[in-house]
Amino acid sequence: MLGSRRSSTESDTTGRSGGELRVYPRGRTEEEWRETLTDEEFRVLRRAGTERAFTGEYTDNHDVGVYSCRACGTELFRSEQKFDSHCGWPSFFSPLAGDRIEEIRDTTMGMVRTEVRCAACGSHLGHVFEGEGYDTPTDLRYCINSVSMRFEPA
Template identity: 70%
Template sequence: MAYDIDKPDEQWREELTPEEYRVLREAGTERAFTGEYTDTKTTGVYSCRACGAELFRSDTKFESHCGWPSFYDPADSSAVELISDRSMGMVRTEVRCAACGSHLGHVFEGEGYPTPTDQRYCINSISLRLTPTTEG
């Protein structure tokens, strides 16, 4: 797929830390319960750490106790791209940023969480940047 934000690999390596690059550009996964946003309850907007595109909002974040931030719906259905992932001997649905193609995590359905969509977008904290909103 062609992305609105398309940079050569060398530029991504310069702009991202080695761990950000491993997760965002090589579809890696951060260790469970280590990400900065796993337990965050701050009100705000979660954007792609690689390109800044808005992805999720705090009002759709919920506690799934899975070790990664979980959301039940993206901010906009066109904000993310869903791709079949058959790696690691299983079939999953990978979630990527629709603006730059960076790996965010995976989405799961039918797990029984009491959310409006019955979906769990299991997203790596390192793929996100939270911008708090001020109540006013």
């Protein structure tokens, strides 16, 4: 996996990893998630969906503050690590702390990618890509769905 962040092998959207059920500190039942999330939030956060490119509320946000998991409130990224990748989704070159996210090998869609989930609740955030040549300190692009986060201005 990339870097030294929490990682597991492969996983599906229900928290199963390598055949074992993962337990998250802030986890809930699927029924509880359905009650607390909108349909779109549930589709992205709990079913690993993706919002359409260039439609998210934070894609062009340049305010100073912290981005947290929309499902559980865990702080994930700071605005200082956000950069304009022009890919259609908010992009960050580093998480707030490596233990805030989980990276999982994703073989859906006929390719191999690295899924990014909230380490506290297991919600899908997006994907991380490396080696794309962006002028950032890490050469990583955390491509995160706006609907997976809430922004708190500083």
